[in-house]
Structure formats: C-alpha cells, structure tokens
Amino acid sequence: MPAPPAYRVRRALSRSELTATLNAVEGAGNTREILAAVVQHLFGALLTAAGDALANYGPDRTLDPSEYAIPAPQWNAIASACQGRADAFGTRAEIALELMNLMPDSYDDPTVTVPLRPTIDHRPREHVLTVTREATDVIAAASAYCDRLAVAFGSSSREYLDAVASWQRNVSHLFSMGFGADTRVSKDGELNLLVCSGSGLVYAIVFHPDQRRCTRPGCQAVIDDDGRAWTYRPEDPRCADDRHEPSYPLDVPAPGTWSLHS
Ligand SMILES: [Zn+2]
Structure with a gap:
C-alpha cells in the first residue's frame, strides 16, 4: 500500500476561520474575488498554523495546494459556497474548474461538523x-x-x-x-x-439531420434529397442494380x- 501523502498542514479550520472564509466568499464581487477569498482566508489560516504567511508567496514562490488538507465537510462547505456565489456571475462551471486546481486536499473526519448556514440564492432576480x-x-x-x-x-x-x-x-x-x-x-x-x-x-444549438442511407445489405450509398446516390469512396460497395432502399423517404423532412x- 502506498504511504499516505505527508501534508505540510493537515487540520480542521476553527469555527471562526471557516466562518470568515465562507463570509468572504459570499461577499465576493466577481469570480476572481471568490478565488481570492479562498486563498486569503483558507490558505491564510493554514499557513499561519505552519508559522508561515501568504505575504511570503508571490511569483517567485508559489503555493502548492496539495501540501495542505482540511476535513471533507469543511472542504464541501467552502466549495459549494464558491459555486453558489458564482451563480451571481453565471460562472458556476468556471469556478468548479478553478477550484480543482486551487483547493487543498480533503480527508474524512466524522467528528467535524459544519454549522448550518442559511441558503442564499445568489442568482440575479431576472434572466x-x-x-x-x-x-x-x-x-x-x-x-x-x-x-x-x-x-x-x-x-x-x-x-x-x-x-x-x-x-x-x-x-x-x-x-x-x-x-x-x-x-x-x-x-x-x-x-x-x-x-x-x-x-x-x-454556443450554438444546431440541428443535425440524419444521413439518408441505403438499407439494403452491404450497400454503403448515401442518398440525397433528389434521389441521387453516392458513396464516400468510389470503391465502396453499393447496390449493383442501383435500386437503393432509402432509410427514410425522399419527400419527408429529415429526421x-x-x-x-x-
Ligand atoms: Zn443501395
């Protein structure tokens, strides 16, 4: 069995650390600010525990989220708060991707519970x-x-x-x-x-008509709306008598x- 990864910091956030993180996420004014809130409050707290500080990181020294771990219930609470807040900006899918790179690891700890918070619908009132x-x-x-x-x-x-x-x-x-x-x-x-x-x-919503093909065994002909039959390559097999049987009639809309x- 492989040895479990050794984390630099692996601990539960205190109740006030978790609350501060969730409050900052819910107050974020755009997608970037959601991610910044996670870095500042979540990693800020974890780094402090290691005698380190966010101020020590920058372009020359990047923070590796996989060196840190928090209990799964806290991880889930932060991730779902981020996605809920992203609804305000229509960026739920984008934030989910960003969090995969940004969030620390999680571990099971049944003793950790997350205080219930009121669910906020962050979406704008009208579409x-x-x-x-x-x-x-x-x-x-x-x-x-x-x-x-x-x-x-x-x-x-x-x-x-x-x-x-x-x-x-x-x-x-x-x-x-x-x-x-x-x-x-x-x-x-x-x-x-x-x-x-x-x-x-x-994005586009595009109608794809089914190709009208010959259904006789061994024939690979495609049949156009005007009844003309053709194959992708000249050598492809096709009905020798050219009496193709189209997969749907010529005079109906294409499925x-x-x-x-x-
Ligand atoms: Zn045919």
Missing part, C-alpha cells in the same frame, strides 16, 4: 433574454419541423420523439441561468440558434436531433 426577430422565426420553424416529423413518421415514432426531446432539452437550457443572467439569441441557420451568454460563453456546440 434577461434578448431574442432577435430572426431567432423567433427559427424557434417557430423548429417547432413546425417537429410537427412535420410527427405527420411523416407518426407522433409515437422514434424520429419524432428524438427530435422533439432534443429541441425541448436545448430550449430549456436556453432559459437556465447557469451561464449568466443576460443572454442574447440570434439566428444561425434555418433551424439553428446562436447563443451569447452573459458570462461570455458563446435528426438538436445538440449544443460551444
């Missing part, structure tokens, strides 16, 4: 969603497209249900505040949307799903 008029056309067109799939394939068909479920999931994502409270939606194609979020993340691309 302002700006939708260009062309984007409203895309949203209407996507709904109508799903309706056409229902007519062509049936309302209990896989083709309809997969499309409508993927559209619903992505539209729901549009309204979530995970990436900030100020979102702009514009058109990015007949059935596609471009989303610029308040936190700076830009497919929407997915998110950043």
Whole structure:
C-alpha cells in the first residue's frame, strides 16, 4: 500500500476561520474575488498554523495546494459556497474548474461538523433574454419541423420523439441561468440558434439531420434529397442494380436531433 501523502498542514479550520472564509466568499464581487477569498482566508489560516504567511508567496514562490488538507465537510462547505456565489456571475462551471486546481486536499473526519448556514440564492432576480426577430422565426420553424416529423413518421415514432426531446432539452437550457443572467439569441441557420451568454460563453444549438442511407445489405450509398446516390469512396460497395432502399423517404423532412456546440 502506498504511504499516505505527508501534508505540510493537515487540520480542521476553527469555527471562526471557516466562518470568515465562507463570509468572504459570499461577499465576493466577481469570480476572481471568490478565488481570492479562498486563498486569503483558507490558505491564510493554514499557513499561519505552519508559522508561515501568504505575504511570503508571490511569483517567485508559489503555493502548492496539495501540501495542505482540511476535513471533507469543511472542504464541501467552502466549495459549494464558491459555486453558489458564482451563480451571481453565471460562472458556476468556471469556478468548479478553478477550484480543482486551487483547493487543498480533503480527508474524512466524522467528528467535524459544519454549522448550518442559511441558503442564499445568489442568482440575479431576472434572466434577461434578448431574442432577435430572426431567432423567433427559427424557434417557430423548429417547432413546425417537429410537427412535420410527427405527420411523416407518426407522433409515437422514434424520429419524432428524438427530435422533439432534443429541441425541448436545448430550449430549456436556453432559459437556465447557469451561464449568466443576460443572454442574447440570434439566428444561425434555418433551424439553428446562436447563443451569447452573459458570462461570455458563446454556443450554438444546431440541428443535425440524419444521413439518408441505403438499407439494403452491404450497400454503403448515401442518398440525397433528389434521389441521387453516392458513396464516400468510389470503391465502396453499393447496390449493383442501383435500386437503393432509402432509410427514410425522399419527400419527408429529415429526421435528426438538436445538440449544443460551444
Ligand atoms: Zn443501395
């Protein structure tokens, strides 16, 4: 069994040290300040215990978080406070990544409990969603497209249900505040949307039509809307009589799903 890592400091924060850290995180004015609060209060306390101080660190001497450890309940309380505060800035995902590099290690200690604090909803009161008029056309067109799939394939068909479920999931994502409270939606194609979020993340909601393929055994032909069949390489096998059987008819909307691309 490998020896457990030897930590420079491995201890529980005192109640006042933990409270000071959580208060500083909850008072942070931006994402950087959340991380700064962790460094200043959490590592400040741990360094003091080692007779050291934050002032001794800088560009020439960096702090290695993996040399320190705190009990898991305290670790979790600080990490979730950071993520909760990040909701104010739409940077929950970003802060989760940053914390992986910044936080000390944790260890199990069932004797350590964390005092309950009131849960604060840090999100802004409103999500302002700006939708260009062309984007409203895309949203209407996507709904109508799903309706056409229902007519062509049936309302209990896989083709309809997969499309409508993927559209619903992505539209729901549009309204979530995970990436900030100020979102702009514009058109990015007949059935596609471009989303610029308040936190700076830009992503697209894109419809991917299924390729119409020949279903006869051994044939690798792809069939275009006009019925023309082709293969990726000239030597790929295809029906010798050219009587391909398309995986879906030529005169119906292509089945497919929407997915998110950043
Ligand atoms: Zn074929």
